[in-house]
Amino acid sequence: MSHDLPDRPAPTRRGFLQSAGAATGALTLGAAAPAVHPAPSPPGATAPQAPTAKTARPIALTVNGARHDLLVEPRVTLLDALREHAGLMGTKKGCDRGQCGACTVLVDGRRINSCLALAVMQDGRAITTIEGLGRPEALHPMQAAFIEHDAFQCGYCTPGQICSAVALVEEARAGQASAVTEDLRRPVALDEAEIRERMSGNLCRCGAYPHIVQAVRVVARIAPAA
């Protein structure tokens, strides 16, 4: 009977996914591991195939400050590398075709759609995912603002929304213009129209947009000038 089991922490969804990821994430290598192709030989193969440019390649990503040595086939996207190889489930797969923004991460500080980025092409780059922005006990101001302003409902698009919003504040601080900026020669003020345009790459099927805009406005206003 279950009540006879010894005491142990209750399983959590996140913990289960992480342990499952660890069990199947055989392609995560230590720094000293040999760069050999670990894929099993096809049935009936008598000799190992010579490595070709098609086989998995070793790459090094710095994800949230930690180095990850991965072995990835050229077709693997950064999104899948983060989720399936590095075991970081915070970045979400929505449309997987660059139309929703749920997979938004920062590469060398710039926001991109990780579903359309090939992992091999990111070799050597620094990736920031939602896990790297803050910790539960020390949230990033944008994470705190999303909670405070109730800027999500189901939460699936939220990691992408927050990564995107963090980049938005930095871009505006650097003086970048948008399609709704009236005068390209003048500094930009982040009003509601600017925030809506600049967040347009992140869809929210729950329709939390008004609260998302509010959260971004608050953080943009308090963010210190460069």
Add this chain to the structure above:
Amino acid sequence: MDNIAYERPASVDEALRLAAQPGSAFIGGGTNLVDLMKGGVARPLRLIDISRLPGREIAQRPDGGLRIGAGMANSDTAQHPLVRERYPLLSRALLSGASPQLRNMATVGGNLMQRTRCPYFYDPGFGACNKREPGSGCAARGGFNRSHAILGTSEACIATHPSDMCVALAALRATVRVRGPQGERSIALADFHRLPGRTPERDTQLAPDELILSVDLPPSRFARHHAYLKVRDRASYAFALVSVAAALDMRDGSVADAALALGGVAHKPWRVPAAEQALVGAPLSDERIAAAGRLLLDGARGMGHNDFKIELARRAIARALADARDRGAAASTA
């Protein structure tokens, strides 16, 4: 997605050598190609990663123009001080395309090479698409063709070119500098993309073994009076139903030169020099605007669902030209 070979050449010469092998495709940002590969529309055997080659900078040319490296991200191009100052029409066109994330990835060269978003091309579930499968027919002609072309169509294809950037570049009379096994050549942007004719599988004049090096802009005459008007089904992050790139060189209240091109209406950015000439030599009047619109839309023909685009384009041209005139005027008095 099929598995693929991957090469990361260290030089343009090495990239060109690799491209000589059949089944090769250059990849820069990947925003269009990876999407097409996921959908089974593009099936390259080998990707040649050109994202780390030289060519990711903007330089002033001796003649006062600008050379934009093909590897420049769309976002960096739009935000570059020289582009914002001298070619604001290009900044605005770039900023109206895609999303901030995609603009950070997509390159100038890739934007030139992006393929149509015709839904029948994009979905191999549809058997008939001459662009995807030459000789198979065109499902869009008798299908849902609300987003399709009204100008320069053929029996074989009614697809549109989806780029905003290219519409501004056509109006600004840019040229595309490319290199192949025979060396370098320059192609006027207005000639770079093809009309579909009987071979809609070919989007551009670029040969398979050629690589785009840069986009070159002539000295700017249109830094002030400009407008990029994009009409679409939602406020942002959508392709154009109709777009207009308009810019005017105003001297003493009279139009000394005009730049005008349409997007979303043809297999290529649609520019008719005679329409620009119709605006030159007099103040911008309603009569002149109407004349330019007639010349630009000469021969326009709807396919059924997209009939509305003809009237929409006529009105968008008029509004964009008036906006271009007024925007510059406001800036000069500020």
